[in-house]
Amino acid sequence: xxxxxxxxxxxxxxxxRLATRGTELAQLIDQVLEIDSERRRLETQLQQLSAERNxxxxxxxxxxxxxxxxxxxxxxxxxxxxxxxxLTQAVAAADESQRNLLLGIPNLPxxxxxxxxxxxxxxxxxxxxxxxxxxxxxxxxxDLGARLxxxxxxRAAKISGSGFVCFTNLGAxxxxxxxxxxxxxHTIEHGYVEICPPHLVRRECMVGTGQLxxxxxxxxxLEEGQTFLIPTAEVPLTxxxxxxxxxxxxxxxxxxxxxxxxxxxAGSAGRDTRGIIRIHQFDKVELVKVTxxxxxxxxxxxxTADAENVLKILGLHYRVIELCTGDLGFSMSKTYDxxxxxxxxxxxxxxxxxxxAEDFQARRMNLKFKDSDGKNRFCHTLNGSGxxxxxxxxxxxxxxxxxxxxxxxPEPLRDYVRVKEIR
RNA sequence: GGUGAGGUGGCUGAGUGGUCGAAAGCGGCGCUUUGCUAAAGCGUUGUACUCUUUAUCGGGUACCGAGGGUUCGAAUCCCUCCCUCACCGCCA
Numbered sequence: 001x002x003x004x005x006x007x008x009x010x011x012x013x014x015x016x017r018l019a020t021r022g023t024e025l026a027q028l029i030d031q032v033l034e035i036d037s038e039r040r041r042l043e044t045q046l047q048q049l050s051a052e053r054n055x056x057x058x059x060x061x062x063x064x065x066x067x068x069x070x071x072x073x074x075x076x077x078x079x080x081x082x083x084x085x086x087l088t089q090a091v092a093a094a095d096e097s098q099r100n101l102l103l104g105i106p107n108l109p110x111x112x113x114x115x116x117x118x119x120x121x122x123x124x125x126x127x128x129x130x131x132x133x134x135x136x137x138x139x140x141x142x143d144l145g146a147r148l149x150x151x152x153x154x155r156a157a158k159i160s161g162s163g164f165v166c167f168t169n170l171g172a173x174x175x176x177x178x179x180x181x182x183x184x185x186h187t188i189e190h191g192y193v194e195i196c197p198p199h200l201v202r203r204e205c206m207v208g209t210g211q212l213x214x215x216x217x218x219x220x221x222l223e224e225g226q227t228f229l230i231p232t233a234e235v236p237l238t239x240x241x242x243x244x245x246x247x248x249x250x251x252x253x254x255x256x257x258x259x260x261x262x263x264x265x266a267g268s269a270g271r272d273t274r275g276i277i278r279i280h281q282f283d284k285v286e287l288v289k290v291t292x293x294x295x296x297x298x299x300x301x302x303x304t305a306d307a308e309n310v311l312k313i314l315g316l317h318y319r320v321i322e323l324c325t326g327d328l329g330f331s332m333s334k335t336y337d338x339x340x341x342x343x344x345x346x347x348x349x350x351x352x353x354x355x356x357a358e359d360f361q362a363r364r365m366n367l368k369f370k371d372s373d374g375k376n377r378f379c380h381t382l383n384g385s386g387x388x389x390x391x392x393x394x395x396x397x398x399x400x401x402x403x404x405x406x407x408x409x410p411e412p413l414r415d416y417v418r419v420k421e422i423r
Numbered sequence: 424g425g426u427g428a429g430g431u432g433g434c435u436g437a438g439u440g441g442u443c444g445a446a447a448g449c450g451g452c453g454c455u456u457u458g459c460u461a462a463a464g465c466g467u468u469g470u471a472c473u474c475u476u477u478a479u480c481g482g483g484u485a486c487c488g489a490g491g492g493u494u495c496g497a498a499u500c501c502c503u504c505c506c507u508c509a510c511c512g513c514c515a
Contacts, residue, residue: 043473047484054484057496061441070495077495095472245433245470374452376470 001102001363007032017108020115020325025105032101039094046087053077053084103213107360109325110334116324122337123324128308129317131341132399139401140344141394142275145171147405148422150397151276162273163265163280165390170422174409175283177416178389178396179258182285182310186386190306192256192287197236199259200227205239208365210331210357217266229262233286234383241290242365246379248372252291252299256386258283276390277349283389287354289382292369296356296380297334304336304354307386311351314410316395317341319348333358338387344398349391354384 007014011029018025056073063070114123145151150171156164167175186192206212206228211219220229230236237255246253261284272278287306291299304320311318323335332355339348359378362368368376400408406423414420 040473043484047473050485051483053496058442060495064441074495079495081495 001360002105002108003359003363004032004036004098004102008036014108017111018106020109020113021106021328022117022326023106028101028105032098032105035094035098035101039091039098042087042091042094046084046091049080049084049087053080100213103207103364106330107210107328107333107357109328110356113328113334114322114324115326117326118324119327121324122321122327125320125322125336127317127319128312129315129341131317132343134343136403138343138398139405140275141342141397144344144397144401144405144407145275148407150174150422153276161280163278165276165279165282170417170419174397174413174417174422175389175393177413177418178392179283179285181413181416182386183256183258185310185313186256186285186287186306190254190256190309192254192306195233195237195240195255195257197230197233197240197257197259199230199236199262201230201235201239202227205235205242205365208239208242209235209361210329210364211235214330218264220262220264230259231263232261232284232383232385233257233259234288237286237288238290238361238381238383239365242367244367245376246290246367246369248292248369251369251379252289252295255288256285257288258285260284261388275394277345277394279390285386285389287384287386290362290367291380291382292371293359293377293380296358296382299380300334300336300354300356300382303382303384304338307338307352307354307384310387310392311338311340313412314392314396316392316399318351329353329355331355331357331360333360336384338385340392340395342391342395342398344401345394349395351387351391351395352385355382357381357383 002014007029011033015026015029018029056077060070060073060077063073114121116122139147142153148171149169151165151167153165156166159166183194187194200222203212203226206219211228211231216225219231222228228235236259237257240255241253260281262281265278265280268278276282287303289296289299289303308318308320318338318340321337321339323329323332323337328335335353335355337350338352338354340351341347342349358380361381362378367379367381369379371377396410397407400410402408402421404423406421408421409417409419
């Protein structure tokens with residue numbers, strides 16, 4: 001949520017920055033401003049009336065305790081009642097529509113962000129490693145998986161529908177080993193606190209991180225939309241301290257969690273239909289940071305490096321791209337995507353998205369900290385996949401395949417998978 | 424799912440219709456005293472919004488789990504919901 005004061009005081013600035021996202025938002029800003037001034041007009045009026053009523057009520061109390069007649073001020077207050085009730089309602093209505101409008105406005109892109117319309121304008125920041133060379137046509141994960149019995153897509157479809165996977169045997173163990181490896185890496189080496197959060201969250205948490213109210217069709221809702229299956233652990237982790245005032249001494253906070261992620265993929269039917277690249281339920285190890293505003297961009301670089309470290313240790317070639325203004329997610333000011341090379345696909349797969357939401361989410365969830373000068377300020381929140389399992393899995397088996405169709409488990413994973421090869 | 428108890432400021436905890444944003448204590452902050460520490464005394468100490476202001480200061484409104492109701496007036500009375508605790512039932 002943007003700060004209404006910023007919009008009020010610098011509407012041009014806000015309009016320009018939002019325009020770089022490429023969607024038409026200027027009109028929304030006009031609407032917010034209109035409601036804001038109306039809201040304040042009503043509120044001022046209400047407050048003046050309330051002050052008058054309080055003054056009279058106090059007088060009535062004093063008159064009564066002195067056994068003096070109080071019917072005159074009582075009549076006055078009674079006469080005010082209806083107007084106050086009406087104004088109270090009007091203010092509440094204006095408040096609500098202002099908030100609803102604000103909840104639908106995306107975050108401002110970082111001032112240094114590359115201006116661009118879509119993903120094709122995303123600049124490459126760096127690459128690591130090189131595409132592995134095969135002297136044969138590498139198999140993709142679907143063929144490898146079928147050959148080695150790593151997962152069963154047909155039976156998953158039978159029990160759950162299309163877009164689900166059922167890992168089997170060593171394929172399941174590889175998945176479990178990867179999870180363990182990732183959690184160990186981020187807790188022991190990178191200093192994150194491990195959290196095992198609920199996978200079902202209240203509606204307001206989804207609003208807090210920005211999935212709602214705009215993108216309800218992407219989420220699995222239960223109990224008439226009051227709770228939701230999490231689309232990412234970003235939701236429970238970032239909301240952990242919602243409606244709290246932390247001490248500046250506690251910041252930054254680092255959280256890591258492994259959870260399944262549930263997504264309807266409403267807008268992407270027909271895309272990535274083969275294999276496990278885009279499915280309705282996948283596992284992910286997620287990193288979340290809550291920081292002071294002064295350090296959040298520094299922390300974003302560190303968080304991205306922590307995610308990159310996963311791919312480095314596993315020896316997977318990847319590139320880091322920065323999302324341009326038109327490709328930036330709703331809640332984010334700046335995002336780096338990590339894309340890992342998948343030889344069987346012949347393309348890069350997004351396995352991590354590392355973002356700084358600045359105070360956008362904190363404002364929605366009322367997450368503050370008390371600074372050293374005693375002032376309450378909104379925290380900055382960051383998150384990044386560390387990493388998405390299904391796609392990491394794809395890149396790993398496709399990269400580590402051998403000519404005979406077996407998979408050589410990378411050295412750092414062997415203690416977790418307990419085999420050297422899957423054949 | 425059932426029954427009972429309860430949710431008040433950073434914490435403990437008073438307050439059962441009026442002058443209560445809320446006693447008292449603890450904690451925090453400031454000052455004084457003091458060789459240091461400790462202790463004591465005095466003062467101060469919530470959040471949001473809004474008006475005024477360059478800003479501070481200041482004025483006002485709201486907030487005693489949330490929402491609604493009764494009333495001239497609600498922390499206090501009534502209703503609904505949420506949450507916590509205890510016990511019972513069912514179940515991993």
